[in-house]
Every structure is written in structure tokens, then in C-alpha cells.
Amino acid sequence: MTLDVLALSSDVRAMSIMLRDNLRQFPDRVELARQLLREQAADWEFWQQAVEEETAHSPFLLAKPLEPMDLSHDLPLCPEAYTVAASDGSQIDVDYHGNAVCYIVNVGTVVIQYGPQPAFRAGSRPTLGYLPHELTIQDPKTGREYAVEGAVLAAERDLREGLALAEVALSLPEELPRLAIQDGTLIRWSLQGLDSFLQNRFLGDYLSYLETMHALPCPVVSYMSQPRSPEVTGLVRLLHVRGDVRSWRQRYPQRIDDPFYGIVDHQFFADTLMEGQRSALFASQSQINVNFYGVHLIHFFYLKIGREVARVEFPAWVAEGGQLDLVHALVYDQARRGMGYPTVVQRAHEQAVIHDDDRRYLQTLIERLLVQADIPLQTTAKAASKLHPRV
Amino acid sequence: MQPHLLAKCSFRVWYSPHHMTRIAEIIESTTTTFTAGSYELLAAPAFGSLVRAEGRTSCSAYGLVYAIHTGSPEQGGRAVVRGREGMYDGDIYAANPDLEAVLQTEFMAATVGYCDGPLIRQHLPAQPPPVHYSVYTCDADELVRFTKRFDFLRSVLYAGDLPSDELIGAFLRQAGEAHTDPYAFLITAGRQLATLLRDDHQRLMALIEQIRPAM
Numbered sequence: 001m002t003l004d005v006l007a008l009s010s011d012v013r014a015m016s017i018m019l020r021d022n023l024r025q026f027p028d029r030v031e032l033a034r035q036l037l038r039e040q041a042a043d044w045e046f047w048q049q050a051v052e053e054e055t056a057h058s059p060f061l062l063a064k065p066l067e068p069m070d071l072s073h074d075l076p077l078c079p080e081a082y083t084v085a086a087s088d089g090s091q092i093d094v095d096y097h098g099n100a101v102c103y104i105v106n107v108g109t110v111v112i113q114y115g116p117q118p119a120f121r122a123g124s125r126p127t128l129g130y131l132p133h134e135l136t137i138q139d140p141k142t143g144r145e146y147a148v149e150g151a152v153l154a155a156e157r158d159l160r161e162g163l164a165l166a167e168v169a170l171s172l173p174e175e176l177p178r179l180a181i182q183d184g185t186l187i188r189w190s191l192q193g194l195d196s197f198l199q200n201r202f203l204g205d206y207l208s209y210l211e212t213m214h215a216l217p218c219p220v221v222s223y224m225s226q227p228r229s230p231e232v233t234g235l236v237r238l239l240h241v242r243g244d245v246r247s248w249r250q251r252y253p254q255r256i257d258d259p260f261y262g263i264v265d266h267q268f269f270a271d272t273l274m275e276g277q278r279s280a281l282f283a284s285q286s287q288i289n290v291n292f293y294g295v296h297l298i299h300f301f302y303l304k305i306g307r308e309v310a311r312v313e314f315p316a317w318v319a320e321g322g323q324l325d326l327v328h329a330l331v332y333d334q335a336r337r338g339m340g341y342p343t344v345v346q347r348a349h350e351q352a353v354i355h356d357d358d359r360r361y362l363q364t365l366i367e368r369l370l371v372q373a374d375i376p377l378q379t380t381a382k383a384a385s386k387l388h389p390r391v
Numbered sequence: 392m393q394p395h396l397l398a399k400c401s402f403r404v405w406y407s408p409h410h411m412t413r414i415a416e417i418i419e420s421t422t423t424t425f426t427a428g429s430y431e432l433l434a435a436p437a438f439g440s441l442v443r444a445e446g447r448t449s450c451s452a453y454g455l456v457y458a459i460h461t462g463s464p465e466q467g468g469r470a471v472v473r474g475r476e477g478m479y480d481g482d483i484y485a486a487n488p489d490l491e492a493v494l495q496t497e498f499m500a501a502t503v504g505y506c507d508g509p510l511i512r513q514h515l516p517a518q519p520p521p522v523h524y525s526v527y528t529c530d531a532d533e534l535v536r537f538t539k540r541f542d543f544l545r546s547v548l549y550a551g552d553l554p555s556d557e558l559i560g561a562f563l564r565q566a567g568e569a570h571t572d573p574y575a576f577l578i579t580a581g582r583q584l585a586t587l588l589r590d591d592h593q594r595l596m597a598l599i600e601q602i603r604p605a606m
Contacts, residue, residue: 110489118488337487339471347489350465 022262029260030267033236034070037268040239041068050243051235055285058245062238063231063265063282066299066319073301075276076325078333081115082177085218086348087165089157092359094135094149099377100366102130103148105157107164108351111172112344124351125164139197146198151190155202158188162209169218179330180213180220183345186313187289187298203292210296210315219318221327223335223342227302227311231284232265266302266309273304278312278328281319303328305335411527417444418497420519423550425454427526428464429496432484435459439561441529441537442500444520449508452520453529453537454500455547457558461496470494500526501553503543513542531569538566538576541583548587556594559584560601567602577602 040047044065051064092104106126113119129135129148136145137152146152165180172178188206191199213220237260238245252258269279279302283289289298296315303310312331318324334342367377414436415427425444429435436442436456444452463469473483484490505516529537548555563580567573581599588595 112489114486114488118485120488120492122489122492343487343489347493350493355466 026262029263033233033260033263033268034272036236036239037069037232041070044068047235047239047243050238051285054238054243054245055290058234058238058285059248060234060237060245061229061231062234062285063300064285065235066281066283069232069235069280070272071280072273072277073279073328074274075278075332076329078329079115079177079326081113081117082179082330083111083113083172084179084181084330084334084342084344085109085111085165085168085172086181086183086342086344087161087168088183088345088348088352089161089164090352090354091153091157092354092362093153094147097379097382098363098366099370099375099379100130101135102128102366103135103153104128104354104362105153105160106352106354107157107160108348108353109164109168110344110347110351111168112347113173113176115176120347122347122351127160137198137201142197144197146195151194152198154190155188155194155198158190159202159205159209162206165220166209166212169213169216169220172218177326177330178218179327180218181331181334181342181345182220182222183349184222184224186210186220186222186315187284187286187293189286189288192288199288199292203288207293207296214296214315214317217317217321219314219321219323219327221312221314221318221331223331223345224311224313225308225341227264227266227309229265229300229311230263231286232268232282233260233263234285235282236260236263236268266311269302269304269309273302273309275304275306276332278303281324283316284313301328303332303335305332306340308340310335411443411530411533413525413527414442415498415526417520417522417524417526420444420522422502422515422519424499424501425452425520425526426497426499429498432491432494432496433461435461435496435498436528437561437565439558439565441503441534441562441566443506443527443529443533444500445524445527446505446516446518446520447524449506450516450518451506452502452516453504453506453511454502455558455562456498456500457553458499459496460498461494463493464495465493468493501547501550501558503547504537511537511539513537513540514546534566534569538570538580541580544580544583545587548584556598556601560598563602567604574604577604 044067048065051062055062087107087109089105089107091106094101094103104126106124108124109122111119111121135148137148138145148156161182165182169178169180188203191202210220237248240259241247241251255261273279281299281301284298284300293315295317298313299316299319300311300313303312312327314327318327331342334344337343338346370377413430414434415429417425418428419426427444438456438459440456442454442456444454446452473487474480478486502515502519504511504513506512544559547553547559563577567577570576581602584598585595588598
């Protein structure tokens with residue numbers, strides 16, 4: 001039976017009225033936030049200290065300012081010749097209603113060289129996980145086994161993307177400026193919901209990838225289009241209550257009472273940044289970043305590209321090593337070439353993506369080879385009922 | 392060269408791929424047409440060219456290139472305008488080296504015959520050329536050998552989904568250049584067309600006009 005849209009219509013109407021009301025209040029909320037950032041910009045070092053002290057007690061995420069919060073940096077000159085690399089990944093998760101318990105991870109990598117000797121190199125590496133040690137991860141201390149599926153498989157894919165990018169970065173020419181870009185975020189938020197054993201395992205390997213990039217050295221960044229991050233919003237809330245974040249819940253017990261309700265970081269910068277400009281530099285105070293990343297602590301800025309404000313993240317050593325201008329210029333150049341989204345990341349995605357046709361072909365291949373191996377095909381009643389509804 | 396001499400020559404000598412240029416790979420194949428992706432972007436054989444598609448046996452298919460297309464092979468992929476002040480045409484490719492990999496030039500060829508060992512036959516082969524097999528250009532010698540006969544003209548003339556007249560005109564002009572006496576070759580070809588189009592004078596004259604040597 002199809003969705004009963006009529007039953008939802010009154011809720012949809014109520015939702016549209018709520019969104020309209022929010023939208024009316026939105027410009028005032030954003031302006032209040034910008035005003036706070038402007039007024040307190042000169043005392044940024046004080047607020048940096050306040051953020052460090054209050055992070056553990058804050059009911060919301062915080063961004064630590066690393067320079068006056070209202071700064072805008074003009075676009076630096078982009079080198080004519082440079083090399084850029086990217087990786088991306090996709091996966092087919094384990095399907096227990098299918099004929100074989102297995103998963104696929106496909107990681108694509110791309111290198112583009114610009115300048116007098118232009119070059120392009122791309123490739124993908126698909127792997128099938130089906131062996132017992134690939135389908136589960138065992139904690140050697142407790143003996144507990146974790147199935148490699150869902151969030152764990154996503155963490156595995158993230159890790160492989162990083163390791164593949166490090167491998168590619170090793171081959172980049174040293175004589176040209178270089179940059180490695182990943183899609184999304186360098187903060188492994190997805191690990192926060194996992195057991196500490198899995199967190200340590202995946203983060204340890206992930207940080208070793210960042211360490212490789214540090215040792216090369218090859219600056220590594222992530223590019224997030226249409227980010228929903230609320231960390232600068234958290235800083236604004238901290239400014240609003242004069243650093244007393246513990247009182248926030250008493251002051252604004254309902255979310256709707258929050259004077260900055262519904263605002264995400266990039267909205268502060270949409271009108272204040274000019275084309276190509278970047279925002280001030282911030283450090284993410286997310287728990288996983290502060291507790292685990294160490295010298296790779298993730299910093300970020302926002303960058304205006306056409307109609308979008310993108311979030312660019314990178315480890316602390318990129319900024320400390322004086323490569324911020326290079327990152328700013330190259331990320332913008334890539335996004336400009338890609339009509340708003342970095343070309344090299346687009347190309348890596350094209351290498352990594354698993355289309356529906358590929359999924360169907362793979363399913364057929366698995367079934368055919370199982371039949372050839374005299375293994376009877378088994379489809380669960382649930383899978384069969386979805387494929388052929390019984391009426 | 393006389394047919395009986397051809398028969399004495401070994402297939403390997405005449406058709407060794409080392410003597411020809413491998414230009415593309417078949418990506419779609421039917422009994423009557425095949426589509427090939429060029430190894431080099433924007434480097435498809437000319438419209439009307441004769442190409443040879445490698446077969447699994449000694450049987451290779453001949454095709455006339457009747458359509459050329461360059462675009463994104465990705466589903467829904469589409470090229471966007473990239474030119475701007477000071478950067479046009481070839482400069483766009485130099486400034487965007489990834490374009491060489493994300494665009495693909497493809498061409499379609501109408502099958503007009505096949506080689507059966509050293510013999511060239513101008514009708515459809517029993518099997519279409521296999522997908523992923525190579526496509527080669529035909530050199531002047533092969534063009535001359537192929538145009539010993541004109542049986543293929545009928546099937547091209549009456550194929551409903553080809554730009555038939557333009558295709559025949561373009562092919563005969565190119566084949567003429569391969570012959571030592573282009574004028575005599577085109578006269579012979581024109582006579583063949585006159586026979587086939589004896590009931591369609593206007594079409595015949597338009598075709599003759601296409602292959603008429605410049606005076």
C-alpha cells in the first residue's frame with residue numbers, strides 16, 4: 001500500500017507554519033550572533049581560554065577561536081603549478097537476507113597535476129570481505145567479537161580512504177606545492193557511538209595516516225559542502241551567557257527558547273565573507289578531537305565559494321607549518337575549477353561510487369558463481385516478499 | 392593484385408595488427424553496427440572512414456564510421472562551459488588535465504563486410520565483433536582491397552537509420568585517394584551507384600555530385 005499522504009497533510013501544514021515563523025526570526029538571530037562575534041573579537045584570547053575551561057561542562061559543541069573571530073582573509077595567490085590528490089570510498093553493506101554474507105569496499109584515488117606538465121591519474125581498489133577475520137573484529141583482551149557492518153564498516157571504509165590517500169601522497173612530486181583532499185570531515189564523529197575498543201582501534205590507524213601525511217609533509221584537508229556544524233554557534237552561545245555555559249539549561253529549558261535556535265556555522269559567514277575569502281581560524285572542541293587527535297587536532301575555517309560557504313578542516317600542523325595560505329588558495333582553486341565543488345574530490349567520487357547497476361551486476365555474479373559451486377541459493381522470506389509482493 | 396595471388400598470402404602477413412594502428416576498443420556490438428571508444432580523446436577516425444574490428448577468430452568485421460560522439464560516459468554526466476577570458480579551446484584541456492579521463496570519444500560504425508582469412512566479403516559476418524576487442528584504421532592497401540567490389544553499397548544505400556548518401560560520398564572520396572588512379576575509381580563507383588539508383592535520378596545526381604573530382 002502506498003503512503004497515505006492525506007493523513008500527513010495537517011502535520012505538513014503545521015511544519016510549514018513553524019518553518020515560516022523560524023525564517024522570520026532568522027535574520028535577527030543571525031545578526032545578534034554576528035554582533036556578539038564582532039564585539040568580543042578583540043578579547044578572543046580570553047574566550048579561547050574560556051572555551052578550553054568550559055568545554056567539559058558545555059551542553060553544546062564549541063569552537064575555540066585561534067584569532068579574532070570576525071577576521072576575513074583575502075584569497076592568496078594560487079601557484080600556477082601544483083599537484084592535488086583525493087580519495088573517496090563507498091561500500092555495499094552485509095545483507096543477511098542475501099545469499100552470501102559479505103561486503104564490498106571500493107576506494108577511489110585521483111591525482112591531478114596542473115601547470116606546464118599537466119597530468120591526471122586515477123584508480124579504484126575494490127575489496128570483498130567474506131573471510132571470518134574480515135567479517136568480525138575481535139577484542140583480544142575480552143574476546144568480544146564485533147560484526148563488520150553498519151557503522152563499523154563505515155569506519156573501516158573511512159580508514160581505507162585515508163590509508164589510500166597516504167599511499168598516493170607518497171608518490172606526489174616534491175618540487176611542486178601539493179595538497180591532499182578528502183570529502184566531508186577529518187573528525188571521526190561516527191566512532192563516538194562505538195565501544196572504546198573499536199574507537200581506539202580505528203582512531204589509532206586513522207591517526208597513523210595523518211602522521212604519515214605530517215611526516216611527508218603533505219597538507220591534508222577535508223572539504224564539506226553545505227556543512228551543518230554548530231560549533232561557532234556554540235561559541236556564540238558561550239559569548240551570549242558571558243562564559244557561564246552551566247546556566248544555559250536553566251535559562252533556555254526548551255530548544256525553541258534558544259535565541260540561536262536553528263542557526264549553523266556557515267550562516268554567520270554567508271554575508272560577511274566576500275568571494276574567495278576565508279573566515280577566522282577555529283579549533284573543533286568535539287570530544288573525540290580533543291581527547292584523541294593530539295598534534296593532529298582538527299582546525300577549520302569557512303570559505304566563500306559562489307553561493308556556498310564550505311567548511312575546510314585540517315590538522316593543527318598544517319596551520320602551524322605556515323601552509324594556511326596554500327590550503328586556502330588551492331582549495332578555492334579546486335572548487336572554482338569544479339564549479340563550486342573541488343574537481344579532484346569529484347573525480348575521486350566518480351572512481352569510488354558503486355552504481356545501482358554495479359550492485360545488481362555483482363549480485364547476479366555472486367548468484368551465478370554460487371550455483372556453479374553447487375551451493376543452493378537461499379533467499380529469506382522477507383527478501384522474497386519485497387521482491388515479489390504477494391497479493 | 393589478382394585475387395589468386397591474394398589467396399596465396401598468409402593471413403598473418405596481410406592482417407597483422409602490427410601493420411595497423413589500434414585506435415579504439417569496442418564497447419557495444421550488434422550484427423549490423425558496432426560502437427567503439429577511442430583510446431585518445433577527440434581522436435575518432437573521420438566520418439566515412441573504413442575501420443576494422445578484430446574478431447575472436449580470423450574473421451574481422453569492416454565498418455564505415457557514421458557517427459562520432461564526445462561526452463561523459465557517466466550516466467547523466469554532461470560537459471559544462473569552461474572557457475573564459477584568455478582561456479579557450481585547447482587551453483581548456485591543458486588547464487584541466489582530468490578532462491582527458493572523464494570525457495570519452497566514441498564512434499559508431501555500420502558493418503559492411505568482413506575478412507574471411509585473406510578474402511574480403513561484403514556482407515554481414517556470422518557474429519558481431521566482440522566487446523572489448525580492438526578497432527584498427529585501414530591503410531591505403533586495405534582500402535584498395537576492400538573496394539575491389541561494391542556489393543556493400545546496396546546495404547548502405549537502403550539502410551534506414553544511417554546518413555546513407557553522406558556516408559557513401561565520404562567513404563568513396565577517401566577510398567579514391569587510396570587508389571593510384573582516383574578518377575578511374577570514382578567513375579567505376581559512380582557506375583555502380585547509377586545501376587543501384589536507376590529509379591531515383593535525383594538521389595543519384597546528388598550522390599554523384601558528392602564524389603565528383605574537383606576540376
